[in-house]
Structure formats: structure tokens, C-alpha cells
Amino acid sequence: MQFAAKLNAFIQNTQRLIPALRLVWQSSPRWTILRLLLVTCQGFLPLISIYLVKLLVDALTHRTTISNPQLILQQSTPLLVGVIGVTLITLICKTFSDLVNTAQTQRVSDHMRSILHAKSISIDLAYYENPQYHDTLQRAQQEATTRPNQILTRLAQAGQNGISLVAMVGLLLTLHWGISIILLLAAMPTILVRLRHIRRLYHWQRIWTPVERQSMYFSWLIIGEMFAKEIRLFGLGDLFSQRFDQLRKKIYNAKLQLIIQRSLSFLAAQLVAGMLVGSVYGWIFHQTLDGSLNLGDLVLYHQALQRGQGALKSLTSSLSGLYEDNLFLANLYEFLDLTPTIISPASPKAIPVPMRQGIVLDRVSFSYADSSRQALHDISLSVKPGETIALVGENGSGKTTLIKLLCRLYDPTNGRITVDGMDLRDLNLTELRQQISVIFQDYAKYYLSAQDNIWLGNIHLPPSDSAIVAAAKQSGAHDVITRLPQGYDTMLGKLFNDGEELSIGQWQKVALARAFLRESQVIVLDEPTSAMDPKAEYEVFKTFRELIQDQAAILITHRLSTVRMADRIYVMDSGRIVESGSHDQLMAMQGTYAHLFNTQAQNYVLA
Ligand SMILES: Nc1ncnc2c1ncn2[C@@H]1O[C@H](COP(=O)(O)OP(=O)(O)OP(=O)(O)O)[C@@H](O)[C@H]1O
DSSP, X not given: OHHHHHHHXXXXXXXXXXXXXXXXXXXXXXXXXXXXXXXXXXXXXXXXXXXXXXXXXXXXXXXXXXXXXXXXXXXXXHHHHHHHHHHHHHHHHHHHHHXXXXXXXXXXXXXXXXXXXXXXXXXXXXXXXXXXXXXXXXXXXXXXXXXXXHHHHHHHHHHHXXXXXHHHHHHHHHHOHHHHHHXXXXXXXXXXXXXXXXXXXXXXXXXXXXXXXXXXXXXXXXXXSTTHHHHHHTTOHXXXXXXXXXXHHHHHHHHHHHHHHHHHHHHHHHHHHHHHHHHHHHHHHHHHHHTSSOHHHHHHHHHHHHHHHHHHXXXXXXXXXXXXXXXXXXXXXXXXXXXXXXXXXXXXXXXXXXXXXXXXXXXXXXXXXXXXXXXXXXXXXXEOTTOEXXXXXXXXXXXXXXXXXXXXXXXXXXXXXXXXXXXXXXXXXXXXXXXXXXXXXXXXXXXXXXXXXXXXXXXXXXXXXXXXXXXXXHHTHHHHHHTSTTGGGOEESSSSTTEEOOOHHHHHHXXXXXXXXXXXXXXXXXXXXXXXXXXXXXXXXXXXXXXXXTSEEEEEOSXXXXXXXXXXXXXXXXXXXXXXXXXXXXXXXXXXXXXXXXXXXXXXXXX
């Protein structure tokens, strides 16, 4: 029963070969064909070579029976030329093989990276909040760029060595059938040791991935730019280095055990193999001394045995390598098999352009995966085209979460969100997101040109469209950019040559321009001016009001002085809407909003 299960697992495992080879083929069909041709040549060349050597030795040893040296020369010269020719061809094949191998490895690894990128883009945001996903991603990244190509290499090597081995075994069979059997027996212990080690290594890697990731995290903290300031000011460098070292030491110790076990087992296997092959050599020399074999035969069989052993060794190494590749490919497929759940329906409805009734959240509740708490609870609100609503509330009250649901980065656990009465889940996802322009509080800083930073908001426009400058003027970024050395062509950030760093408020203006550039029906600004000075903030909101016209706008801010402009204000607390109305209505209610507003106003006066 156990054997059947093992066999089944082995077959399942082998099935991964085909798609991996398909990936290799897709990435570089011409290189693949060339490689297979070279491998076939390289497989046959050793046989031709040693056969010519045998004929040459025979011709030379006939010297004793043939008295005419001219005749001997005539017979042996073409053979010698043949041996040299084959050696030369072998060398040329080897050189081309290396070239093809290097070129194809590059192609396959780039192709695999593209596949990983495509998958990463398609999967749900929720995956990124799951540690197991990060383990899977890390393992997939480790395998993706090397394994598929390695499989082809090993298959090619196995083919090449297989051809050589069959030829050598054929030769040895003419001497004694038992020799081939002994060769095979000699290879068995090594094969078994390898397979056992591969399985151990695979399980070891799965167990240790989280620790590996943790250690890499500390390395990233120490090396990365993002934490460079705090690490220096808080003196955290040594602490993080120590934590990194501790983790690496744990990994090292565990791996060392694995390697020691493998080495000892290999040593034992090699000793057994050595004794078996040694006995065959002994027998051949005995036969030669007996006179049963002549000198040419001795050379032929010695070479056949040596090369046969070499080919068998390489073949078993390639086959066990293939087994390893198959096993570890599971890591790649585990990632490639992840399926997004936030997708367009099979027959999506067209998103209305322009919207008439607007967006409605109808009793929406939501919990993040693996969280028992509800981040949103029974939320109902609406925003019509041309209206601006504001969401206010303490940290963690659910404002950003609500926006993420609106963009369908997540789907509600209960309730529904509609656009003109149509559930978001019934709409085309790409079209929906095209109609929403969002700048989150943790907006992106792209280390690209200033122009690209804004253009990314609407890549359907030409990269130097005049609308980019218009959007920059609206957000206040234009003045910042024109003062840069190369204006809109200036590289932002310090990651690449000639980059210019911006202040946080300036980066925010650039991000805001990106949002303004998007031709969408809904605009969402999540803390868009938190880093701006009061004058810039005032300008942004003044422009914003003029700008939105028919757009539905949602504004999230802690600065209550700016939410007065909203048509309606929703006050959130612990995932619920606790108050809603205009500024005046809410002030009159003397509830949470009025309290927050008065506290801020008081602080402002005190300041
Ligand atoms: N990715 C996530 N996974 C699990 N829980 C999350 C996640 N993001 C936010 N939360 C939780 O959801 C709740 C609401 O968070 P949210 O970011 O929506 O608050 P917020 O009102 O925007 O806060 P802030 O004013 O600080 O930006 C918080 O309790 C937070 O801990």
C-alpha cells in the first residue's frame, strides 16, 4: 500500500515535467532545437572516438606480423586523422553547447520572471496579507528562474549520457554480460542516497522558509533606504544585525546536519561502487594476462568501462536531478496555481458612463481574512455625481477599508455596493477601476521621471500629453517640477543617477496630480494633503471643488476644517457610521463630530 502511494506520488511528480518543458519551449524554441541536436551529436561522439582508437591500436600492434612499414602507415594514418577529427568535433560541440546553454538559460529565466510578474499582478490583494503566501512566493521565486531550464539541461545530459551508456554497454556485452549488471549494481546505492537526500532537502526547505524570510527581512531593514534614518538615529543597526546573525546561525546549523548526513551516506555508497567496479577491472586484466584479450581489446574495454561508468554516473546524477527538479517545481506551481477571486464575471455589465444615480453602499459589512473583528459593520451611504462626501473618524475606524471595497480590492462579506443600481461584482473589473481615481495615504513614489510619475495616472494618454502639466498645475506640483534641473524629465528619488529627492509634501503634490490626470467618474482622496502646508492645502481644495464638477468625490481627512466643503459628512467609529449630515447639521447635533471639530479648533487657537 505504501509502495503504491509512493509510486503514485512519483508519477504525479513526473507530470510536472511536461508543463515545465513547455515553458522552456515557449521561451526559446530555436535554442531548444539546437540544443537537442548538439546533445545527440555529443552522445555518439565518444563511441566513434574509442572505436577509432581501438582500430588504431590494432593497426599498430599488427606491426609485429606485417613487415611493410609503408602499409602500416597507410592503414594507421586515416585512423589517426579520424581520432583527431572526432576530438576536434567534440571540442566544437562542447563550445557551441555552452553558448546555447547560456543563451537559453537567460531567455528562460526572463520568460519565467515575466510569468511570475503576470501572476503577481493578477492575484488578490488579500494574498499579500497572508504570511503563507509570502512563503509560497519566496519559494516560487527561488525555483522559477532556474528549474525549468535545469530540467532541459538534465534531460539533455540524461539523453547524451544514455546514448553513450547504451553504446558502452553494447561493447561490454561482447566481453561479458555480467559486467553491465555489475556497473548497474554499483550505481544503485548512490541513486538511493541521492533520492533520499533530495526528499529531505525539499521538506527542510518548506520548514525553514519562514525563518529564511525573517532573516531576509532584517537584511532588508539594514540595507534598505526606507529605514536608514531611524536605524541611525535609534541606533538599531547592531540589534538588527544580531537578530539577522542569530537566524542565519539557526539555518546554518540545520543545513549543516543535512549536509553531513548526505556526505556520510555518499561516502558509503561510493565505497560499495568502488569495490564492485574494481573487481571488474581485476577480471579484465586477468583475461589479458591469460591471453584471452589482446592489447587493442584491453584498451577498448578499459575505455568502455571507464566511459560507461562515467556515463552511468552522469546519467544517474541527471535522473536524480530531474527528480529533484520535479519535486521543487511543486513550489513554483503552488504559486502559479493561486487563483484570484476578485475577477470580472463571465458576462460583465457595462459600467454606466456617465453615472446617474451614483454609488450606494447598502448595509455593507466586511472582515479581513483571518480576522475575527469586523472592519466595517452595516455601512450604508451614497454619493451622487457632482457630490462630495467626507469620511471622518479616528484611526482604525474603517475609512480606508471602505475605499478598498469601493475599488473592489476586496468584496464585502455582507451587503452590496452598487453603481447606478448595478452590483460592483457584476461589472467589468478593469472598467470599474478605470472609473475610479484614488490616492491612498500610502501613495506610491515611483523612482521615474516627474512626467512619468503623473502620466502613470492615465497611461491611455500620450506620455507627454499637455494634460500632464494641467494636472500638475491643479495639484500644485507644477511649481515644484519646473524648479527641478530637467523640469518634467527629472528623475525623482535618489535610487538612480541624477535623481532629485522631493520633500514629503512635494511627493504628495505629484501623487495628487496623478489622481487628477485620470479621467474617471469617481475621485477618492485619502488624506491627500496631510503633508502639505496650509497654503498649499487651501489651493488644492479650492481647485478640487472647481475640478470635480460631475464627478462623485470622496474625501478622507483628519483636518476637519477642510471637510466643511463636503455636501455630506459621515462620521465613522469602530467600523460603523455613527453620524451623518452637513457640517452645520452635525455641529447642531452636538455629537462626536462637533466634539472632534471643537477640540481641533481649540488646539488650533491654543497653538
Ligand atoms: N490588511 C488588513 N488586514 C487586517 N486588518 C486590517 C487591514 N487593514 C486594516 N485593518 C484593520 O481594519 C480596521 C480599519 O482600518 P482602516 O485602515 O480602514 O482605518 P482608517 O479609518 O482608514 O484609519 P486611519 O485613519 O489610521 O487611516 C483597523 O482595525 C485595522 O487594524
